[in-house]
Amino acid sequence: MSVETELRDLASEIAREAGELARRRRAEGVHLAATKSSIADIVTEADREVEELIQDRLRAARPGDGFFGEESEPTAGETGVTWVVDPIDGTVNYAYGTPMYAVSIAAVRGGADPDRWQALAGAVYAPAADELFTAAREHGAWLGDQRLAVNGSTPAGALLGTGFGYDPATHDGDLATVRRVMPMARDLRRSGSAALDLSYVAAGRLDGYFERGLKPWDHAAGALLVSEAGGRVSRLGTAAPRPMLVAGGTEVHDRICEIIGDET
Ligand code: IPD
Ligand code: CA
Numbered sequence: 001m002s003v004e005t006e007l008r009d010l011a012s013e014i015a016r017e018a019g020e021l022a023r024r025r026r027a028e029g030v031h032l033a034a035t036k037s038s039i040a041d042i043v044t045e046a047d048r049e050v051e052e053l054i055q056d057r058l059r060a061a062r063p064g065d066g067f068f069g070e071e072s073e074p075t076a077g078e079t080g081v082t083w084v085v086d087p088i089d090g091t092v093n094y095a096y097g098t099p100m101y102a103v104s105i106a107a108v109r110g111g112a113d114p115d116r117w118q119a120l121a122g123a124v125y126a127p128a129a130d131e132l133f134t135a136a137r138e139h140g141a142w143l144g145d146q147r148l149a150v151n152g153s154t155p156a157g158a159l160l161g162t163g164f165g166y167d168p169a170t171h172d173g174d175l176a177t178v179r180r181v182m183p184m185a186r187d188l189r190r191s192g193s194a195a196l197d198l199s200y201v202a203a204g205r206l207d208g209y210f211e212r213g214l215k216p217w218d219h220a221a222g223a224l225l226v227s228e229a230g231g232r233v234s235r236l237g238t239a240a241p242r243p244m245l246v247a248g249g250t251e252v253h254d255r256i257c258e259i260i261g262d263e264t
Contacts, residue, residue, distance in 0.1 A: 007107040007136065010062070011107060014105060015124070019102070019103045022088055030044050033047070038168070047070070051072055100196055101126070101196075105122065106119055114235065119137065122222070126196060131199075135221070135224045148229040158255075160181065160188050162178060177210070181259055181260065194222065198225055207248055210260070212242045233253070244263070
């Protein structure tokens, strides 16, 4: 077994346990804990509790690793491995009782900067569907025991996913981007969970995905899933405040970059 597959198996086991906790808490009723960057950007008590569970399990299994999660202060490690964690991606769906939410856990080498890290392993677990997407560097991407591959050509147009940030001031710009991309699309989905959008690209349930302003924990595991499923992932405009993430099979990825590359 390689380091990457060991990290993947640990991420998978913890993602399942964490997802189970999120699902249970959801059934008991959601309690808002706070709002963050804007009134639409919420955190529930479950987000915090689930992140604590993930951090405890990782600390017990790999005490020297760093931790970089959405709901807590980052901690540096001494092994070179950092865990990048979104305890509940799709928190607004979660709060509304919509099943598109997931636990996302990735292990990276090289710290908390997506431009510098090398993703080693990742797991995205969607409790409501009981679906576990996993990947280990150079060992492929999987949904359960089924190996994943991105879609190739899209003769009927590409089925694309996207998302919008929480700050209303950014909506006009994001909608203008959607308008430019639409001519290549057969349709557009906005699921509310970037981690699941990327998992769906890996699984061929979407042909491509683009979104500006994601945080590292939104895409750490999902981007590895896409590349291990034979797809391509780029971050455009990394010097700008809201870099654009583009993912898809090569053809769709390249076409999206061609259409919106000049915006970043
Ligand atoms: C959000 C989701 C959403 C995306 C937002 C993210 P959160 O994460 O991934 O799909 O459009 O940009 O912030 O807040 O639910 O963890
Ligand atoms: Ca998120």
